[in-house]
Amino acid sequence: MTAALAEVGGGGLRGLGERRVVDPRAHGELLAPQIQRVLADAGKAPRDLGAIVAGLGPGPFTGLRVGLATAAAMGQALGIPAYGICTLDALGRAAGPGRVLVATDARRREVYFATYQDGVRVTGPEVAKPADVPVDAERAVGEGAVKYSDIFKIPIDDRVLYPSGEALIALALGEIEAGAEGGVLTPLYLRRPDAVAATERKHVLQ
Amino acid sequence: MSDEPLVLGIETSCDETGVGIVRGHTLLADQIASSVEQHARFGGVVPEVASRAHLEAIVPTMQRALDEAKVTLNDIDAIAVTAGPGLAGALLVGVAAAKGYALAADKPIYGVNHLAAHVAVDTLEHGPLPEPAVAMLVSGGHSSLLLVDDLTAGVTPLGATIDDAAGEAFDKVARLLGLGFPGGPVIDRLAREGDRGAISFPRGLTAPKDFAKHRFDFSFSGLKTAVARWVEARERSGEPVPVADVAASFQDAVCDVLTAKALDACREHGVETLIIGGGVAANSRLRLLAEERAAKFGIRVRVPRPQLCTDNGAMVAALGSHLVAAGVAPSRLDLPADSAMALTSIAVAG
């Protein structure tokens, strides 16, 4: 979970602060206070914000929804646009030049993945078992790549593990500077809800 | 009165996304988006489906509520949100959104108890709550009897279901009769054409031996099984199932137990007002039977209109308004959602 603040202008951005907590249970409780702290550390208030950028995942649904509900509510309250960015893109961008596979841990022995050429996504995002991922890259990044490195069989760059908030802001730079309309923040779920349709009723008489 | 606090309420504990706005005890807006149709083919609420629907609905529902009340978020004095009990993932969406609104608009936030909100909503329709009162909350998610001494401080649970909730029993019986989901309204409708004395179904936890331990508790699982057995025996014998009679007899068994125990609780605690809330409060037989029986003891029954009985944001706003008026300190921005929130906590402590 990451909250970052940056000043945008002239085609670039200047980071004003970023805080990160790695605790999947903490999103619901800690995200809003963390945003508050990042703003306060920089001497800013929510009303100073001009746009909000949120990671759409893919990732654990509950945490994603906390992030997106918070972002959408803040955008609505402040009357400012909120932009959604595929979270894997932040890793793809951070991974640098060349052809790179980004893979994160999707649990259930699966990974979320996408392929990037010089930081730009060319395929994905998708979810699959590591053995079923079509590997078409010279190296891989992300915690999913580290965890299943023996299956991917390409060099792993383990310096790029978590998406940074600043990278997400950078990816929305064009929209922010153009004053583009915000989007509806819907998570990239990539999976259907686990639910089975009601079946014939069970018999109670033996 | 314009100097009363303007309070916004957000509810996402089950399958309804609700945003309500009140000024004091006056309802200004009550907007709901329901995902009930998305759950129908599963025969019950699917938590992940509900959570997804809440996230999609929260911003537009908020906008409709603000428009209806003709106010902006800046005008709001406090934001209340259901912190529990309810579905964990569903609660989190509402709590996260409420924090976003509270942080951005710099407003105090109250994480409140959903069951207490079901009681508080009655003040929007029938005025200040006579305390003490007994409240019976019956829905697909809860069946509880509560003693309400002071709604802003704490509520004493008297009893609750030990298995299925009352509304759940309606859903399950409707399903085995092939009537669809949700079961409450369709069973209520069919029961009017049936004979409620046709079949004698069991009344759970009403035997003398249950008096000591489960005097104010409910059990509907045995009733549901009894209905299933009866229907299946009929089918096996090749006879048609008299659906309206089954519906009427089942409904009467539920309402008989609910009203008998609720009025027993009122008399035991010397209380003159019974408040009924939750989706099952919309059941016509329940309302009628409660009023008939209460009249004999001089007890007044208060039931909000059906729209306020089911889950909604107005009830959360109504409870928030009580808390603000009583000078209760707001919760903190790190307040957790608590799917098993106890009734001893009306609001998450600040």
Ligand SMILES: [Zn+2]
């Ligand atoms: Zn409820």
